[in-house]
Amino acid sequence: MQRDTVFDLIGVGFGPSNLSLAVRLAEEAGTSRLAHCFIERQPEFGWHRGMLLDDCRMQISFLKDLVTQRDPKSRFTFINYLFERGRLNDFVNLKSFYPTRVEFHDYLRWVADAFEERLHYGETVTSIEPVHTPGSSKEVGALRVSSRDQDGREWQRVTRALSVGIGGAAQVPEAFAALGSHNVIHSSTYLTSIDRVVGKANDASRRKRVAVIGGGQSAAEVFVDLSRRFLHVDASLVIRSGALKPADDTPFVNEIFSPAYTDVVYGQSKDGRRSLIERFRDTNYAVVDRPLIEQIYEMLYLQNVSDDVRHRLLANTGIEAAVRTADGQIELTLRDNLTGLGRAERFDALVLATGYRRDTHIALLDGLAPHLGDALAQGDVERDYRLATPEHFKPRIYLQGCCEDSHGLSDTLLSVLALRSDEIVASLAEHAARDRPASRITPQQKNGMSDGRMAIAL
Numbered sequence: 001m002q003r004d005t006v007f008d009l010i011g012v013g014f015g016p017s018n019l020s021l022a023v024r025l026a027e028e029a030g031t032s033r034l035a036h037c038f039i040e041r042q043p044e045f046g047w048h049r050g051m052l053l054d055d056c057r058m059q060i061s062f063l064k065d066l067v068t069q070r071d072p073k074s075r076f077t078f079i080n081y082l083f084e085r086g087r088l089n090d091f092v093n094l095k096s097f098y099p100t101r102v103e104f105h106d107y108l109r110w111v112a113d114a115f116e117e118r119l120h121y122g123e124t125v126t127s128i129e130p131v132h133t134p135g136s137s138k139e140v141g142a143l144r145v146s147s148r149d150q151d152g153r154e155w156q157r158v159t160r161a162l163s164v165g166i167g168g169a170a171q172v173p174e175a176f177a178a179l180g181s182h183n184v185i186h187s188s189t190y191l192t193s194i195d196r197v198v199g200k201a202n203d204a205s206r207r208k209r210v211a212v213i214g215g216g217q218s219a220a221e222v223f224v225d226l227s228r229r230f231l232h233v234d235a236s237l238v239i240r241s242g243a244l245k246p247a248d249d250t251p252f253v254n255e256i257f258s259p260a261y262t263d264v265v266y267g268q269s270k271d272g273r274r275s276l277i278e279r280f281r282d283t284n285y286a287v288v289d290r291p292l293i294e295q296i297y298e299m300l301y302l303q304n305v306s307d308d309v310r311h312r313l314l315a316n317t318g319i320e321a322a323v324r325t326a327d328g329q330i331e332l333t334l335r336d337n338l339t340g341l342g343r344a345e346r347f348d349a350l351v352l353a354t355g356y357r358r359d360t361h362i363a364l365l366d367g368l369a370p371h372l373g374d375a376l377a378q379g380d381v382e383r384d385y386r387l388a389t390p391e392h393f394k395p396r397i398y399l400q401g402c403c404e405d406s407h408g409l410s411d412t413l414l415s416v417l418a419l420r421s422d423e424i425v426a427s428l429a430e431h432a433a434r435d436r437p438a439s440r441i442t443p444q445q446k447n448g449m450s451d452g453r454m455a456i457a458l
């Protein structure tokens, strides 16, 4: 491997976390010179495209965009996006802090477009391996990042620091794992799969029974979309709890999403952190925006008025088993949690709105495991989001979106992005100045333009 191909930073994934980092790196002369690039598996920018439903809104103020909390004068604010799109005055007239997700997606893409030259879309990072310091059998001086593009070609790049921002992965409960994906989909791929699964909207040739599993925001949005857009679908929302519960977004509680609260959580013992997260869980998980709950209640009520009951909310309902029948339907064994009574029901399709796992970075970093001790498995992360690594391991690995246990509920959200990227870049710059002898930087890297990847002969 050539020395002049060494990056200062490679970002894995290009969602809002690493996008915010890209902005922060670009906005200061010193850090924009760090040789860096981002690798994203999607062929173009996309923010939860599988759930980009037309009328769904942000769950966070637009003022918590990628930069405003750090630098309201940045050219990458949501307000400047509106201005450049010629919609600022009209947006003001909406009197809302909560744009649609479709509009916020357009904002994120507008920002991402400014970083095209540093981006490698359509490549999935497959492994991270240690690169030993020349002349040392023990010291790890850099990381080799391997990726595969959409044509199956493999690529390698070497870096001194890594920012892992790969988001969550579909959480598929054990009971559904063996059913395959023919007519069982996760909410994360809802929009891209639902037509295939239930047929085109308004295809009245055969009614379809669809069960949506889960009681969170995704489940509620999918349930409403099925009932609204697919007139041939009878939808059942199956929840374990007794009722759809509202997300607590009242102002005092909302203070837990302030950047300063990260210090409060991080300053606790492991038990203390866990207890804080549990205490405020109903701000984010298994909860639904209040207006959406009211919309669902009214929809179910109006069905009763018209005596045309097609959609149902099955509360207090646990799912004990799910099997595929001979004719391809899914039979669910349901149990009423209050009465203990069981019954079986058949559905043509399932949408699992069962949330997300946040542990896929562990498999991605598995090639480094012999050097990292327990740090990965234990979630041992410094305040600056750096994985705690032993002395002989010199590369820095920053983790974004998988530090909820140590840094609090904001970690998986947009809430602290602007300041988190600031903290990471400050840490990165401090170490980069110390680690990188100037003689090893190529002119292209100084301009931050070096690609530095090598094709592997397969």
Ligand SMILES: Cc1cc2nc3c(=O)[nH]c(=O)nc-3n(C[C@H](O)[C@H](O)[C@H](O)COP(=O)(O)OP(=O)(O)OC[C@H]3O[C@@H](n4cnc5c(N)ncnc54)[C@H](O)[C@@H]3O)c2cc1C
Binding pocket: 012, 013, 014, 015, 016, 017, 018, 039, 040, 041, 042, 046, 047, 048, 051, 057, 058, 059, 060, 123, 124, 125, 126, 165, 166, 167, 168, 218, 400, 401, 412, 413, 414, 415
């Ligand atoms: C439907 C939905 C709506 C949401 N709405 C809000 C909201 O309104 N407000 C809020 O605060 N939070 C919201 N969230 C939470 C969400 O986690 C954050 O908004 C945000 O997406 C986090 O950004 P991220 O970059 O960490 O992760 P992601 O946005 O998930 O981005 C991760 C990126 O990494 C890429 N990737 C993954 N693995 C690899 C790999 N091996 N190689 C290369 N690339 C890879 C993925 O393709 C993806 O583009 C929402 C979540 C969902 C599911």
Ligand SMILES: NC(=O)c1ccc[n+]([C@@H]2O[C@H](COP(=O)([O-])OP(=O)(O)OC[C@H]3O[C@@H](n4cnc5c(N)ncnc54)[C@H](OP(=O)(O)O)[C@@H]3O)[C@@H](O)[C@H]2O)c1
Binding pocket: 051, 056, 057, 058, 059, 101, 173, 174, 175, 187, 213, 214, 215, 216, 217, 218, 219, 221, 239, 240, 241, 284, 285, 286, 287, 319, 353, 354, 355, 356
């Ligand atoms: N408009 C938006 O901005 C928007 C839209 C969608 C999602 N989001 C965000 O995305 C994140 C994830 O939300 P989410 O709704 O996808 O997931 P979630 O909040 O984690 O909810 C998952 C749901 O699945 C249920 N569940 C899990 N395993 C189950 C099983 N085996 N059987 C039955 N039910 C099971 C859980 O039930 P229990 O309650 O019983 O545990 C829970 O209700 C949140 O941050 C949310 O705010 C935002």
